[in-house]
Amino acid sequence: MSRSERVTFTGHDGAELAARLDYPVYPPSAVVLFAHCFSCSKDLLVASRLARRMVDHGLAVLRFDFTGLGASEGEFANTNFSSNVEDLIAASAWLTGRFGSTDLLIGHSLGGAASVVAASRMPSIKAVATIGAPSDASHVLDQFGEHLDTICEKGQAQVNLAGRPFVIKKQFVDDVQDAKVIEAVSKLRRPLLVMHSPTDEVVGIDNATKLYSAARHPKSFVSLDNADHLLSREEDVVFAADVISAWAKRYLAKPEDKPREPTEPVKGFQVRVEETGTGNYANHVVTPTHVLRTDEPGGLGGMNTGPGPFDYLCAALGACTSITVRMYADRKGWPLENVRVDVTHKKETQEPGSDRKANVFLRQISFFGDLDEEQRQRLLVIADKCPVHKTLHAGSEIQTELVSAS
Secondary structure: OEEEEEEEOOOOOOOEEEEEEEOOOOOOEEEEEEEEEOOOOOEEEEEEEHHHHHOOOOOOEEEEEOOOOOEEEEHHHHHHHHHHHHHHHHHHHHHHHHHHHOEEEEEEEEEHHHHHHHHHOOOOOOOOEEEOOOHHHHHHHHHOHHHHHHHHHOOOOEEOOOOOOEEHHHHHHHHHEEEEEHHHHHHOOOOOEEEEEEOOOOOOOHHHHHHHHOOOEEEEEEEEEOOOOOOOOHHHHHHHHHHHHHHHHHHHHOHOOOOOOOOOOOOOOEEEEEEOOOOOOOOOOOOOOEEEOOOOHHOOOOOOOHHHHHHHHHHHHHHHHHHHEEEEEEEHHHOEEEEEEEEEEEEOOOOOOOOEEEEEEEEEEEEEEOOOOOHHHHHHHHHHOOHHHHHHOOOOOOOOOOOOOO
């Protein structure tokens, strides 16, 4: 099972960049950042298929639209190769805030060249993989054809790329010509996997030769036999994702990252909470019949592998409210079709000038179904009678005992 979220983060110039985060329901074994090809988007088939397949291997993958492309804000005409590198660094910072690190960088075509250059400024990156990447970023200028002279002479021109019009400025040409991809590869000092099709008609296989020759060990090359530049066939994407996932395990996996097996609570207790042994704050939450997980977000030093403690407290109130209302409505035979409860927790100052703050739970309840106003108001009263509500409202005594570790 997997999850997928639409997210945004701030790019190199302040624009909000649109992204898609795919990840397994359990803690990912590693965190991947994917860079798409020139003038493409995060929703290109190669990007979406690769992400889904890598999630099947237990990895979390973030793919995003560079500034001015897809659903991202900004003007594409004002971007260049260097700004793509800066966007990648911004994406890595967001990922690190979410999961605690960005481990693997994958770039397709010009995104591969940008990934190699960006990796040196991403401390947590442990390995880099390129797919159909050029060894010289100025290779992309071949796509401009006769418009290149116009761009250089007049400062800009409209160019059709894959059937879509783009304004290309001379600053883009100058920037991409100054990019030092081979130099970046030679100084990468990280494991590099170069994947390329020998029949690639957009970026020739000689580019892979140059990248591989410039790189230091550990380095690897895998041929994407019979694949086109965009890996249009699903089987080619699956192959690439499977190989990258298997290759990366050697450099990403750590024996200490394997979580401890959860243990059952002792007799007479409802819940056991015990550290998983991974990350700073991840814990198993174990009942006699279920195993859950709690953690803190990356911004607080966690890995965001589960809800936080107060999330569970809010969930307890919300769940108890819903169940209590449902029991009452069913007993009355009322046409209650659905109950929705939203809960949040906050601290509020009790008195002006006082440092003492009270715990406040804000609860919003929605009742669905053909209910009259009197029934809805009665259900609202019943909601306040749920056991968790009463416990939180009345306050509790907590008795703590120190027991020997065994």
